[in-house]
Amino acid sequence: MIKCAVIGAGRYGTNIIHAFRQLEQQGIAKLVSICDTNFDVLNSQCKKYNVKGYLDYKEMFEKEKIDAVAIATPDHLHRDIAVYALNSGKHILVEKPMDVTVEGCLEMIKAAEKNNVLIQVDFHKRYDPYHQQLCKDVRSGKFGTIEYGYVHMEDRIEVPAVWFSSWAQFSSPVWFLGVHFIDLVRWCLQSNGKYVFATGSRMKLTKMGIDTYDSISAKVVFENGVSVTFDTCWILPEKFEAIVNQSIRFVGTEGIIECDTQDRGTRLCSTKNGMETYNLGFILETQDRYGNTVYKGYGIESIADFVYNIQHLKNGGSFENLKKYAISAFAEDGLEATRIATAIHRSLDTKEIVHI
Numbered sequence: 390m391i392k393c394a395v396i397g398a399g400r401y402g403t404n405i406i407h408a409f410r411q412l413e414q415q416g417i418a419k420l421v422s423i424c425d426t427n428f429d430v431l432n433s434q435c436k437k438y439n440v441k442g443y444l445d446y447k448e449m450f451e452k453e454k455i456d457a458v459a460i461a462t463p464d465h466l467h468r469d470i471a472v473y474a475l476n477s478g479k480h481i482l483v484e485k486p487m488d489v490t491v492e493g494c495l496e497m498i499k500a501a502e503k504n505n506v507l508i509q510v511d512f513h514k515r516y517d518p519y520h521q522q523l524c525k526d527v528r529s530g531k532f533g534t535i536e537y538g539y540v541h542m543e544d545r546i547e548v549p550a551v552w553f554s555s556w557a558q559f560s561s562p563v564w565f566l567g568v569h570f571i572d573l574v575r576w577c578l579q580s581n582g583k584y585v586f587a588t589g590s591r592m593k594l595t596k597m598g599i600d601t602y603d604s605i606s607a608k609v610v611f612e613n614g615v616s617v618t619f620d621t622c623w624i625l626p627e628k629f630e631a632i633v634n635q636s637i638r639f640v641g642t643e644g645i646i647e648c649d650t651q652d653r654g655t656r657l658c659s660t661k662n663g664m665e666t667y668n669l670g671f672i673l674e675t676q677d678r679y680g681n682t683v684y685k686g687y688g689i690e691s692i693a694d695f696v697y698n699i700q701h702l703k704n705g706g707s708f709e710n711l712k713k714y715a716i717s718a719f720a721e722d723g724l725e726a727t728r729i730a731t732a733i734h735r736s737l738d739t740k741e742i743v744h745i
């Protein structure tokens with residue numbers, strides 16, 4: 390049994406708790422404890438999930454036997470916790486982005502290598518079955534040589550303005566949203582970013598006292614020559630039919646593929662909620678035959694995959710095998726996504742093309 394903990398038990402940490410708890414029911418993992426610096430959050434999560442809680446992760450590591458830890462603190466607060474966990478000999482699943490600095494990612498990688506532990510980054514877009522097929526088709530040459538691509542990922546304004554207004558100014562549409570698709574595109578193209586040019590707007594959120602970009606439009610040219618535009622924003626109206634609007638497309642010498650991962654074909658309208666669309670492939674809440682709540686979907690699969698990878702290593706499996714066969718995003722993937730995202734922010738600052 391892999392002994393797990395969660396650091397940062399807020400909105401997304403809750404999803405990780407669900408995933409670990411399910412693996413506990415299957416006898417694969419045990420959720421040993423959770424940690425959050427916010428007393429009220431910690432208290433309510435401990436009660437809800439009947440699990441031990443700590444305000445300080447260092448104390449948690451001292452007192453509990455833990456193999457693996459998931460880090461779901463705000464985007465700019467992953468680094469120190471990750472490095473400490475790695476130096477304490479824990480495997481880590483770090484929420485995207487791995488870190489908001491290249492130096493932070495490199496420090497984590499050094500600590501992981503020194504302690505012979507795993508870094509996995511929760512880039513769950515890789516686990517969406519439509520993306521897996523898209524990636525397979527792109528790599529197989531079905532569309533000939535890819536010439537260009539386009540991505541958009543946009544959140545409703547409540548995400549920066551309500552969900553985490555306290556730390557949105559330390560993040561951006563690229564850090565919070567863009568890195569998901571930056572990783573997916575890198576994974577499909579099997580190529581790293583070469584240079585970028587980006588423009589951005591700060592109109593709405595700054596007026597609301599949240600000092601960050603509303604939207605960022607970035608052109609990334611990859612080492613294999615493919616250019617991909619990433620349009621990201623987090624100011625869609627509250628009345629938009631889904632919390633996230635997103636899609637990806639590639640055009641090649643022999644074809645085109647377009648994947649709308651927001652409107653998957655089911656639209657509804659109710660007096661209570663107005664227009665809605667479902668993205669049930671991400672997280673679907675359902676029940677097992679005993680009436681227990683079960684969560685399914687690629688948002689859960691990517692977390693479970695981390696535990697399965699550790700199990701593989703514990704059973705004598707090699708990291709080389711994981712790198713060769715698993716669809717997981719590891720440290721190098723997190724680092725390369727961060728390299729592209731930092732170059733985008735540098736281009737926003739300098740208004741120039743930035744080479745990576």
Ligand SMILES: NC(=O)c1ccc[n+]([C@@H]2O[C@H](COP(=O)([O-])OP(=O)(O)OC[C@H]3O[C@@H](n4cnc5c(N)ncnc54)[C@H](O)[C@@H]3O)[C@@H](O)[C@H]2O)c1
Pocket residue numbers: 396397398399400401402424425426427430444446460461462463464466470484485486511513552553565
């Ligand atoms: N994979 C995804 O689709 C996805 C979706 C949403 C968020 N995220 C990522 O998850 C992370 C958390 O986002 P969220 O929406 O859950 O934010 P949140 O604000 O709801 O939760 C973050 C929690 O971390 C706690 N925290 C802060 N510093 C801490 C510390 N030093 N030790 C312990 N706890 C600490 C806060 O008190 C808070 O409860 C972010 O990096 C975000 O980008 C990923």
